[in-house]
Amino acid sequence: MKTLDLTTTSLREINQALHQQSSEATEREWLITGAKGDHNIACGLDAAISVDIKGHAGYYCAGMNKSAHVVVHGNAGQGVAENMMSGTVRVKGQASQSAGATAHGGLLVIEGDAGARCGISLKGAEIVVGGNVGHMSCFMAQAGALVVCGDAGDALGDSLYETKIFVKGSVASLGADCIEKEMTQENLDYLTDLLNRAGVDEDPKSFKRYGSARSLYNFKVDNVSAY
Amino acid sequence: MSDNDLNVKAGLRESATFDAATMTEIRRAAETGIYDIRGFGAKRKVPHFDDLLFLGASMSRYPLEGYREKCNTQVTLGTRFAKKPIVIETPVTIAGMSFGALSANAKEALGRGASACGTSTTTGDGGMTPEERGQSTKLVYQYLPSRYGMNPDDLRKADAIEVVLGQGAKPGGGGMLLGQKITDRVAQMRTLPKGVDQRSACRHPDWTGPDDLAIKIQELREITDWQVPIYIKVGATRTYYDVKLAVKAGADVVVVDGMQGGTAATQEVFIEHVGIPTLAAIPQAVQALQEMGMHRKVQLIVSGGIRNGADVAKAMALGADAVAIGTAALVALGCNHPKWDAEFKKIGSAAGYYDDYHEGKDPAGISTQDPDLMKRLDPEEGGRRLANYLRVLTMEAQTLARACGKNDLRNLEPEDLVALNVEAAAMARVPLAGTTWVPGQGGY
Ligand SMILES: Cc1cc2nc3c(=O)[nH]c(=O)nc-3n(C[C@H](O)[C@H](O)[C@H](O)COP(=O)(O)O)c2cc1C
Numbered sequence: 018m019k020t021l022d023l024t025t026t027s028l029r030e031i032n033q034a035l036h037q038q039s040s041e042a043t044e045r046e047w048l049i050t051g052a053k054g055d056h057n058i059a060c061g062l063d064a065a066i067s068v069d070i071k072g073h074a075g076y077y078c079a080g081m082n083k084s085a086h087v088v089v090h091g092n093a094g095q096g097v098a099e100n101m102m103s104g105t106v107r108v109k110g111q112a113s114q115s116a117g118a119t120a121h122g123g124l125l126v127i128e129g130d131a132g133a134r135c136g137i138s139l140k141g142a143e144i145v146v147g148g149n150v151g152h153m154s155c156f157m158a159q160a161g162a163l164v165v166c167g168d169a170g171d172a173l174g175d176s177l178y179e180t181k182i183f184v185k186g187s188v189a190s191l192g193a194d195c196i197e198k199e200m201t202q203e204n205l206d207y208l209t210d211l212l213n214r215a216g217v218d219e220d221p222k223s224f225k226r227y228g229s230a231r232s233l234y235n236f237k238v239d240n241v242s243a244y
Numbered sequence: 245m246s247d248n249d250l251n252v253k254a255g256l257r258e259s260a261t262f263d264a265a266t267m268t269e270i271r272r273a274a275e276t277g278i279y280d281i282r283g284f285g286a287k288r289k290v291p292h293f294d295d296l297l298f299l300g301a302s303m304s305r306y307p308l309e310g311y312r313e314k315c316n317t318q319v320t321l322g323t324r325f326a327k328k329p330i331v332i333e334t335p336v337t338i339a340g341m342s343f344g345a346l347s348a349n350a351k352e353a354l355g356r357g358a359s360a361c362g363t364s365t366t367t368g369d370g371g372m373t374p375e376e377r378g379q380s381t382k383l384v385y386q387y388l389p390s391r392y393g394m395n396p397d398d399l400r401k402a403d404a405i406e407v408v409l410g411q412g413a414k415p416g417g418g419g420m421l422l423g424q425k426i427t428d429r430v431a432q433m434r435t436l437p438k439g440v441d442q443r444s445a446c447r448h449p450d451w452t453g454p455d456d457l458a459i460k461i462q463e464l465r466e467i468t469d470w471q472v473p474i475y476i477k478v479g480a481t482r483t484y485y486d487v488k489l490a491v492k493a494g495a496d497v498v499v500v501d502g503m504q505g506g507t508a509a510t511q512e513v514f515i516e517h518v519g520i521p522t523l524a525a526i527p528q529a530v531q532a533l534q535e536m537g538m539h540r541k542v543q544l545i546v547s548g549g550i551r552n553g554a555d556v557a558k559a560m561a562l563g564a565d566a567v568a569i570g571t572a573a574l575v576a577l578g579c580n581h582p583k584w585d586a587e588f589k590k591i592g593s594a595a596g597y598y599d600d601y602h603e604g605k606d607p608a609g610i611s612t613q614d615p616d617l618m619k620r621l622d623p624e625e626g627g628r629r630l631a632n633y634l635r636v637l638t639m640e641a642q643t644l645a646r647a648c649g650k651n652d653l654r655n656l657e658p659e660d661l662v663a664l665n666v667e668a669a670a671m672a673r674v675p676l677a678g679t680t681w682v683p684g685q686g687g688y
Contacts (some may be wrong), residue, residue, distance in 0.1 A: 076451075137449040
């Protein structure tokens with residue numbers, strides 16, 4: 018394990034060292050200490066390494082992650098794991114808004130709550146939130162899945178495309194074109210597997226499923242009030 | 245004589261307020277109940293580069309020999325923070341136009357033409373295609389609100405990154421690509437079902453405001469190890485403030501796109517009624533840069549209605565470091581070509597008027613995903629045509645610069661220009677021809 022301290026080593030040097038692992042992997046396990054809300058920690062990783070961050074991370078922690086396994090032992094700021102392609106990112110504390118925004122692949126687990134716009138424009142990644150999510154979560158989300166073990170805020174799944182949403186608690190309101198859908202056996206199996214992979218101990222049967230009514234997929238005059 | 249001419253001769257009078265196009269639109273709206281969506285840029289007449297003239301050298305200025313003396317056209321973009329700035333041989337770049345809006349052949353042709361002239365092309369909403377990366381020696385990767393096809397591998401392959409906040413054709417609006425253009429390949433690149441209308445977001449999903457943008461730019465730099473320049477593109481509206489905020493957020497290059505700028509698909513009402521003319525935007529941008537001590541340090545690229553070398557030279561004289569072209573590049577490839585007139589007529593348009601890029605039926609094979617139509621554009625031939633056109637633009641701009649005694653296009657200055665009318669004088673902040681009057685300056 019290699020330890021780098023953000024209070025004595027610059028962010029640039031730390032990220033450069035992590036990026037170098039994509040061309041020559043010299044160290045599989047990394048520990049980053051001294052994080053005090055620094056932005057852009059461990060973004061752009063492109064190697065199957067594991068990175069543990071001690072402290073709180075600022076914006077875009079593990080942004081655009083590929084292959085790496087990143088754990089934030091604290092809270093994460095806006096856009097954690099944004100546009101992730103693969104790998105896993107786990108936040109032990111809370112995450113701010115736009116967590117997992119536009120992520121194409123990989124698994125994001127937030128053990129606490131996530132703020133507004135969690136999974137906005139999601140493009141294939143899976144997000145599991147142990148607590149609540151804020152308003153406009155999964156806005157314009159295209160693919161992948163969001164699991165909320167607590168409650169969801171207003172306008173959940175507004176203008177949704179094909180992302181699957183599972184919520185255990187209450188939903189303050191559904192956004193345009195988002196509806197409750199039947200939980201099929203296939204959905205239950207998928208959710209069971211996802212909860213297992215996320216290491217979250219919840220009963221899949223206690224969740225409701227939401228998805229797109231697909232009525233806004235092609236422009237229709239009759240829908241004009243929804244646009 | 246056309247019907248119109250006969251009507252005029254017979255003494256019939258068309259209303260200036262309710263002209264034929266206006267009435268057609270009212271009828272169209274009444275029939276369909278949907279606003280008009282189209283491509284192309286603003287069609288209304290606005291003050292433009294045609295309203296400016298150069299003061300060639302004479303007694304008080306010394307010209308350069310037209311065919312012999314050197315006049316530099318090379319420009320370096322991204323000198324502020326990037327380890328690898330982009331060097332372009334001519335200050336005319338190809339603007340971002342998406343694969344999806346344009347066919348793969350059109351994108352390839354743009355790459356071929358630009359590369360032959362040592363200039364850059366730009367991706368667009370929908371991601372980077374191998375055809376485009378393969379043919380473009382200098383490729384700018386757009387980072388848009390929709391993040392369709394956004395991929396860190398492509399980001400690392402790019403020669404520059406352009407964070408798009410807006411476009412001149414639709415400042416404050418998102419993109420749209422209607423279902424008929426969503427083929428399997430386009431759908432797959434954008435992670436959406438085939439045949440579904442795609443409404444690209446108008447706001448970025450993970451930042452709001454200039455302070456956030458500064459952190460976003462740092463993220464993009466960290467991911468690309470500070471190698472490549474980062475541009476910020478804005479549609480021209482409150483340009484003075486937008487440019488200041490873009491510089492403060494850390495841009496290497498600012499791209500300002502005026503209201504005449506083209507688009508692939510936007511509401512007509514948006515295209516014609518939002519934003520300010522390119523001419524009005526440039527002096528605002530330059531003033532902002534100068535006040536920050538950043539003119540020429542953060543490079544300024546201007547687009548929106550650039551058609552010939554005079555436009556290039558005038559934009560640069562007003563303080564731009566380079567220009568970008570969209571519509572003109574498509575026309576060079578064959579967009580709206582008269583040879584397809586009969587086919588344009590079949591789809592309710594005519595050569596020279598065609599703007600329904602969103603319908604995907606372009607007879608010239610450019611703004612389409614139809615495999616048969618696409619084949620009509622040979623990318624090599626298209627590339628040659630674009631290269632020719634770019635060379636003409638460059639030579640024309642050089643001709644004007646030499647006439648003003650400048651051995652570098654960037655030595656052109658506002659002092660070389662006058663305006664033909666009060667509006668252009670006020671917007672461009674140059675004197676009305678034959679006077680010393682710059683409207684709005686000196687207290688009147
Ligand atoms: C067919 C077409 C597609 C376009 N797609 C994009 C795009 O994806 N992203 C973008 O920032 N601008 C896009 N634009 C705008 C151009 O980048 C550029 O701002 C504009 O075309 C410049 O004005 P001009 O057409 O008068 O040269 C598009 C323009 C056209 C004509």
